[in-house]
Amino acid sequence: MSFTSKLIDWYQSNKRELPWRARKDPYAIWLSEIILQQTRIEQGLKYYEAFIETYPTVFDLAKAEEEDVLKLWQGLGYYSRARNLHHTAISIVETHKGIFPENHSGLMKLKGIGDYTASAISSICYNEPQAVVDGNVYRVLSRVFGIFTPINSSQGAKEFKTLAQKLIDTKQPGEFNQALMEFGATHCKPQNPGCEHCVFSSTCVALKKEFVMQLPVKTGKTKVRKRYFNYLVLVSDDEKTILEKRTEKGIWKNLYQFPLIEKENSSKITFEEVEKCFPEIEIDSVTVHNEIPLTHKLSHQHLQIQFWVASTAALGEKGLPISKINELPVPIVIHNFIVDFSF
DNA sequence: AATCCGGGGAA
DNA sequence: TTCCCAGGATT
Incomplete structure (x- = not known):
């Protein structure tokens, strides 16, 4: 069985119930993805609920004062996400009549949306086969396929995107993307991954060669x-x-x-x-x-x-x-x- | 290619 | 302490 089939099967019986998974409208998916950038689901969950409750539509968010958006964002960090969120809501209302761009390249033009977020929205909402590459994807693919290219290099970014793009289930790209991230978040974890009962245990390169804890490779250290x-x-x-x-x-x-x-x-x-x-x-x-x-x-x-x-x-x-x-x-x-x- | 931008949870 | 989290913008 292929990597993709195993992954989809694993996801169907292991996925968590999350509020944004109950819907496919771009506003909710966009909002959840911005909140979850560099943020654990457990931390972002309350903020997602609060934002959906306070600003149910992109029009409500566009009408808000930036100060109120920042107040609701308070404590989540990386505040440029909140400023860009508000800016993009206004942009969508004023120049797109409240309709989100319906493909990857259109989404990429919006402030605060990069390759990851554009891929997430276009795959989940519009079934466009764009592979997401986040921290989870780096970890899972580097281990299963034994890739030592540093993930924080331009070459690594290209290599992992290409591989994920090759693996994606073109029939259900949104499900595939979420499955890969969910697998990394809950099973192929940074510490104590569940290698002993893993759907990839027979083929995982890192497991066979005992490299699991060395992957993914990340170079350099941030200066403080x-x-x-x-x-x-x-x-x-x-x-x-x-x-x-x-x-x-x-x-x-x-x-x-x-x-x-x-x-x-x-x-x-x-x-x-x-x-x-x-x-x-x-x-x-x-x-x-x-x-x-x-x-x-x-x-x-x-x-x-x-x-x-x-x-x-x-x-x-x-x-x-x-x-x-x-x-x-x-x-x-x-x-x-x-x-x-x-x- | 490097650096900057938060806060919190886990080991 | 250290690492890293459904990353993106700027330099």
């Missing part, structure tokens, strides 16, 4: 930048504070945070620095909230963060009622502080 953040938590007598929008490129674009003083090292900020930050405001006192900086790890940055609580009589124009801060999208580390501090 250290940064030192000092957040100024202003608190006025009339229960207001200040949150600012991050508008520059980089992490957390268009999310809100307390006024930030970034330093080159772990040296502490001074009262004078705080005053210089707000020339028009009379600061009464500044006390550190966490003496020991908390470490917040991102994929390319390690942030050492200290919160400083600054008391003042009034905040003027920029003052935001503390009762309203939970309406704004914030990085999870800011959210955690707000919950813990409880003003």
Whole structure:
């Protein structure tokens, strides 16, 4: 029996019930695929439900404010996905009359949709034989076929796409794609794969040669930048504070945070620095909230963060009622502080 | 071809 | 700690 037949058979008796599998309309599939980029199903599931509930159609999403979309996305990370999601919803409504492109190349033109997502949507919704290649596919194919080409190289990307394309079930490409990913996610796992009772045990090259744990091959290691953040938590007598929008490129674009003083090292900020930050405001006192900086790890940055609580009589124009801060999208580390501090 | 972009769960 | 997750955009 062929690889493809074995895989489809395995899928039919092992697939999980997931909400987006109950439908084939491009809006739901698109939404689920964007949410699931670099995100485990268990983590993305709640967000999918919330988005479908809040924005049932692409028209509802297009009508929304970006700030509200980011608020619903809060905590999921990679926020450019949310900004592009909103941007593309508007684009589909305004220039495609609310109708999604119905093939791979048309989908590829949309912001936030690359080869993987275009393949997923076109295969599931339109039965177009486009093979998806995600982390699961790299792992399964590299093991079963014994491929040592690094998956994070341009040659590897081409090689695995070509192989998956050769294997795809052209009669049911969407089922094949989901089967391959499901098999990688639940059976051919990175750690403790179920090799002892596997439908490919008789032909798997990695299993026969005992290379399973060496595959897939991934080269290089990501360099991590250290940064030192000092957040100024202003608190006025009339229960207001200040949150600012991050508008520059980089992490957390268009999310809100307390006024930030970034330093080159772990040296502490001074009262004078705080005053210089707000020339028009009379600061009464500044006390550190966490003496020991908390470490917040991102994929390319390690942030050492200290919160400083600054008391003042009034905040003027920029003052935001503390009762309203939970309406704004914030990085999870800011959210955690707000919950813990409880003003 | 490299680098950037989050947060969380598992071992 | 380290790895990696239904990747894509930018440089």
